[in-house]
Amino acid sequence: MLVCRKSPVSTTAQQWTNSTQPDTVLAYDADESVWKAADNLLPQRAGAPSLLVGSAYAPLVSLLRATRPDALSEVRRRISALGREELTRRYRSAYAAGKRLVAYLMANEMVERGIPPCFWHEVLGLDDASLSQRADLVLADLAWLRHWHPAHISAIRYKRGRALLAGSESVFIREAEFAFYQGKRPPWKIVGSMSMTERQQWEAAYLRSTPIKRAAEATNAVRPRVQQALHDDLRTARRTTAYGEVEVAATLVRRIALWDCSRIVKDGSPTEIAARYQQMTGMQITRQAVAKQLDKVRAVLRAKGDDFSS
Amino acid sequence: MTIINFSDLDSTDLRAASWLADEVGTVTPIIIAAAARIGDLLEAVAFMKAHQKGTMAHTVLASRLRLGDNCAESILDCIRRSAPAYRSMCEASDAELDELLADLKGMAAAC
Numbered sequence: 001m002l003v004c005r006k007s008p009v010s011t012t013a014q015q016w017t018n019s020t021q022p023d024t025v026l027a028y029d030a031d032e033s034v035w036k037a038a039d040n041l042l043p044q045r046a047g048a049p050s051l052l053v054g055s056a057y058a059p060l061v062s063l064l065r066a067t068r069p070d071a072l073s074e075v076r077r078r079i080s081a082l083g084r085e086e087l088t089r090r091y092r093s094a095y096a097a098g099k100r101l102v103a104y105l106m107a108n109e110m111v112e113r114g115i116p117p118c119f120w121h122e123v124l125g126l127d128d129a130s131l132s133q134r135a136d137l138v139l140a141d142l143a144w145l146r147h148w149h150p151a152h153i154s155a156i157r158y159k160r161g162r163a164l165l166a167g168s169e170s171v172f173i174r175e176a177e178f179a180f181y182q183g184k185r186p187p188w189k190i191v192g193s194m195s196m197t198e199r200q201q202w203e204a205a206y207l208r209s210t211p212i213k214r215a216a217e218a219t220n221a222v223r224p225r226v227q228q229a230l231h232d233d234l235r236t237a238r239r240t241t242a243y244g245e246v247e248v249a250a251t252l253v254r255r256i257a258l259w260d261c262s263r264i265v266k267d268g269s270p271t272e273i274a275a276r277y278q279q280m281t282g283m284q285i286t287r288q289a290v291a292k293q294l295d296k297v298r299a300v301l302r303a304k305g306d307d308f309s310s
Numbered sequence: 311m312t313i314i315n316f317s318d319l320d321s322t323d324l325r326a327a328s329w330l331a332d333e334v335g336t337v338t339p340i341i342i343a344a345a346a347r348i349g350d351l352l353e354a355v356a357f358m359k360a361h362q363k364g365t366m367a368h369t370v371l372a373s374r375l376r377l378g379d380n381c382a383e384s385i386l387d388c389i390r391r392s393a394p395a396y397r398s399m400c401e402a403s404d405a406e407l408d409e410l411l412a413d414l415k416g417m418a419a420a421c
Contacts, residue, residue: 058399061322062352066400071407078414101406174322 059177063101079109084282091120107140111147117205119280126206131183137206138180155195202264219263230255233300257281258293314342326351333358334372343378350385353398357389367393
C-alpha cells in the first residue's frame with residue numbers, strides 16, 4: 001500500500017495498524033516540488049504510544065488499572081523528590097515518546113506543585129497531537145482545573161461537568177473520558193461546557209477557545225521582536241563588576257518572562273503577574289519588582305515604536 | 311477462577327463488556343464470566359482493536375471469550391498464546407514503570 005502526504009511532515013506520532021501499515025511513505029518536498037520517499041518518517045512510529053501497538057486509542061483508566069499499585073506508589077514517592085526542571089524534562093520526553101503512564105505521573109506531580117499545563121510544553125501547537133496525546137492533554141487541563149479552581153464548580157451548568165470537579169478520582173477520570181468522547185468533541189466545546197474563564201483557558205495547554213488561541217499565537221508572533229528590542233536595550237546597559245554579562249542575560253530572560261506573563265494576565269495587577277511569573281519559572285518576585293520591570297519593558301517597546309504591552 | 315460481580319463493574323468496564331459481546335457475537339454475562347480480573351476486559355478490548363476481525367489472533371481470543379467460564383485458560387494467557395509478539399497493556403505499563411523506577415533509583419544513587 002502507498003501513502004502520499006502533501007501536507008508538511010508532522011512531528012505527530014503516527015499509528016498504523018498491522019493491516020494498514022504502508023510499504024512506502026511519500027512526502028511532498030515543497031522546496032523542490034517533488035514527491036520523495038520519506039524513510040525518515042518511519043522512526044516517528046517508534047515514538048508512537050508504545051502501549052498498544054496498532055490500537056487506535058486506549059483510555060488512561062485502562063493503563064492505570066494495569067499497573068501494580070506498589071510500583072506506582074514507589075514511583076510517585078520518588079517523583080515527588082524531583083526538581084521542577086527535571087520534572088518538566090521528563091514530562092516532555094514521555095509525552096513525545098508516547099509513554100502515557102510516565103507522562104501522567106509527571107503531570108500529576110506538576111499539578112500538585114502548582115505548575116499550570118500551559119508551561120509544560122515548549123510550544124503549544126498541540127492540535128496535531130495524536131488521539132491518545134490529546135486525551136492526556138484534556139485530562140491534564142481538567143486535573144489542573146479540579147485541583148486549583150474547586151470554587152469554579154458553581155459556574156458549571158452541567159451535572160457531569162460538576163462531577164469532574166467534585167467527584168472522586170475514579171469519577172474524575174471517567175467523566176474526563178466522557179468529556180473527551182474519544183476525540184470527537186473539540187476542545188472549545190469542552191471549554192464551553194465547563195464554562196472556563198479566560199484565565200483558566202490561559203492556564204490550560206489544550207482546552208482553549210479560539211480567541212485565546214489567537215491571542216497566544218499573536219504573542220508568539222511578536223515575541224521575537226520584543227526579545228530583540230529588549231536585547232538591544234540591554235546591550236547598551238553599563239556593565240559593572242556586580243552586573244556583568246551573566247546578570248544581563250538573567251535580566252533579559254526575566255523581562256521577557258514578565259512580558260509573557262503580562263500578556264497572559266490581561267489587565268492584571270503586578271501581584272497577579274508576579275503569581276503567574278512564579279508559576280512559569282518557579283522563582284518568586286515582588287509586585288514592586290514586577291511593576292518596575294514592566295515599566296522598563298514598556299518604555300523600551302515605546303521607544304522602538306512598538307507597543308505590545310497589552 | 312475468580313468470579314466478577316456485575317456490581318463491581320463501572321461504566322467503562324460495562325462498555326468494554328458490551329463492546330466485546332458485540333464483537334464476538336455473544337452476551338455480556340458470558341464475557342464477564344470469561345474474565346478473571348476486571349482489567350482483563352480492557353486488555354481484551356485493546357487486543358481486539360489491535361487485531362482486525364478475521365485475523366487468527368482475533369479469532370482465537372473470540373473463541374476463548376465465547377466459552378465464558380468453561381475454560382481454564384485466562385484471557386491474558388490466551389492473548390499471549392494467540393499473539394506472542396503482542397505487548398499487553400499490563401506488560402507495557404509494568405515495563406514503563408520499571409524503566410522509570412530504575413532511572414529514578416539510578417539518579418538517586420548518583421546524587
